[in-house]
Amino acid sequence: MVGYIxxxxxxxxxxxxxxxxxxxxxxxxxxxxxxxxxxxxxxGTLLGAAFIGMLPNAVxxxxxxxxxxxxGGILFFFLIEKVMLWRICADEHCDRHSKAGALMLMVxxxxxxxxxxxxxxxAFLHSSSFGVVVALSVFAHEIPQEVADFGxxxxxxxxxxxxxxxxxxxxxxxxIGALLAWYWGVYTQMAMPxxxxxxxxxxxxxxLADLIPELxxxxxxxxxxxxxxxxxxxxxxxxxxxxxKP
Numbered sequence: 001m002v003g004y005i006x007x008x009x010x011x012x013x014x015x016x017x018x019x020x021x022x023x024x025x026x027x028x029x030x031x032x033x034x035x036x037x038x039x040x041x042x043x044g045t046l047l048g049a050a051f052i053g054m055l056p057n058a059v060x061x062x063x064x065x066x067x068x069x070x071x072g073g074i075l076f077f078f079l080i081e082k083v084m085l086w087r088i089c090a091d092e093h094c095d096r097h098s099k100a101g102a103l104m105l106m107v108x109x110x111x112x113x114x115x116x117x118x119x120x121x122x123a124f125l126h127s128s129s130f131g132v133v134v135a136l137s138v139f140a141h142e143i144p145q146e147v148a149d150f151g152x153x154x155x156x157x158x159x160x161x162x163x164x165x166x167x168x169x170x171x172x173x174x175x176i177g178a179l180l181a182w183y184w185g186v187y188t189q190m191a192m193p194x195x196x197x198x199x200x201x202x203x204x205x206x207x208l209a210d211l212i213p214e215l216x217x218x219x220x221x222x223x224x225x226x227x228x229x230x231x232x233x234x235x236x237x238x239x240x241x242x243x244x245k246p
Contacts, residue, residue: 044234
């Protein structure tokens with residue numbers, strides 16, 4: 001089991017860093033348009049994973065009292081966004097990037113990746129197929145974040161190679177979070193309803209507060225329709241992944 005967890009974490013976090021570094025070869029205008037499309041797809045995967053995967057399982061395991069954990073999770077992510085500039089921000093000119101230096105961004109991203117590792121491990125402890133769904137959602141929403149972070153670091157004077165190294169380094173905190181969640185497996189299982197509820201709250205918060213608002217900037221009817229289709233595509237990927245589980 002731990003092997004599958006580590007592979008999923010490497011795919012979800014390290015894989016997104018590597019893909020984002022390859023996307024930097026694209027021209028800035030095309031990259032901006034592509035990032036909007038990735039935002040739409042990622043938002044769909046997050047909403048699908050939260051509402052179709054995490055929340056039903058949380059309620060099944062813990063009853064409707066997990067609603068308090070969902071509300072608490074939303075408030076928690078709001079607070080850490082304010083305190084740690086943790087925001088998922090696909091625009092390198094947003095407040096998160098303009099107010100924080102490159103190293104501060106790495107601190108926030110490291111904490112975010114640590115939480116991702118816990119979420120992926122908890123999902124695999126629930127079921128392998130559900131772990132794959134969560135890892136896919138993490139991979140999708142990390143790509144636009146990493147692209148924007150690369151832009152900030154390069155503007156701050158980092159070489160592309162050094163920017164990739166620092167982002168990979170922050171990505172490895174996900175492995176620490178995953179291993180801790182796996183090591184404390186009994187306690188993780190006991191807390192599973194609340195871990196799933198808080199994780200769902202985080203996915204919903206990221207999708208609705210950070211990713212989807214980016215789609216409303218200067219969008220024509222054609223762009224909006226494409227973004228809506230990509231949202232549905234992201235949700236559909238999660239639905240298919242859950243329905244086809246062994």
